[in-house]
C-alpha cells in the first residue's frame with residue numbers, strides 16, 4: 322500500500338506553524354521536529370485513500386458452522402478528529418451475525434485501523450466500519466460500538482478529562498433494539514461501566 326501522505330509538505334507546514342506560535346524552528350531543540358511530526362502524521366493518516374474492503378476478501382473455511390454471533394471486543398482504537406486534528410482513542414467492539422461466510426478475526430481490527438487512520442468524527446467512523454462489513458461480508462447483521470476519549474474535549478475547550486463518547490452503528494438484524502441489547506449485555510460482562 323502506498324501512502325498518500327507527503328512528508329516534505331508536512332515538515333514545511335510544521336516549520337511554518339512553529340514560527341506562527343513564536344517559536345524558532347531553526348533552534349537546535351526544534352530542528353528535527355518538523356520531520357518527526359511528518360513521520361507521526363504518516364502513521365496517523367495511513368488510511369487516507371486506502372480501501373478497507375481488501376481485508377474482507379479471504380473467507381475462512383469453517384464449513385457450515387458459522388455460529389450465531391462473532392464479537393471482537395476491545396479492539397484498540399486510535400484516530401484523529403477532523404475538527405482539531407487532535408487524537409481520539411479508546412476501544413472498538415465489532416460484532417456480526419454471519420451469513421454464508423466468516424473472515425479471519427484479524428480482518429476486523431484491520432478494517433477499524435484503516436478507517437480510523439483518516440481525519441474522522443467518531444459517528445462517521447462507526448458508520449463506515451459497519452458499512453464496510455455489511456458490504457464485504459453480507460452478514461445477517463453487524464453492530465459497531467465505539468468508546469473513545471477525545472483530545473479536543475479533554476485537553477482544550479470544555480476540558481472534560483474523563484468524558485467518554487460512546488457511539489453505535491448497526492446494519493441488518495442489529496438495527497433491532499432487542500438484538501442490540503444482547504450484544505450490549507456481552508460487552509458489559511466482565512467490565513466496568515457501560516454500554
Ligand SMILES: Nc1nc2c(ncn2[C@@H]2O[C@H](COP(=O)(O)OP(=O)(O)OP(=O)(O)O)[C@@H](O)[C@H]2O)c(=O)[nH]1
Pocket residue numbers: 402404441442443444471473474477478479
Ligand atoms: N459529533 C462529534 N463532535 C465532535 C467529534 N470530535 C470533536 N467534536 C466536537 O466538534 C465540535 C467542534 O465545534 P466548533 O464550534 O467548530 O469548535 P470549537 O469552537 O473548538 O468547539 P469547542 O470544543 O466547544 O470549543 C466541538 O463540539 C467538539 O467537541 C466527534 O467525533 N463527533
Ligand SMILES: [Zn+2]
Pocket residue numbers: 402403404405406407471473474
Ligand atoms: Zn476535535
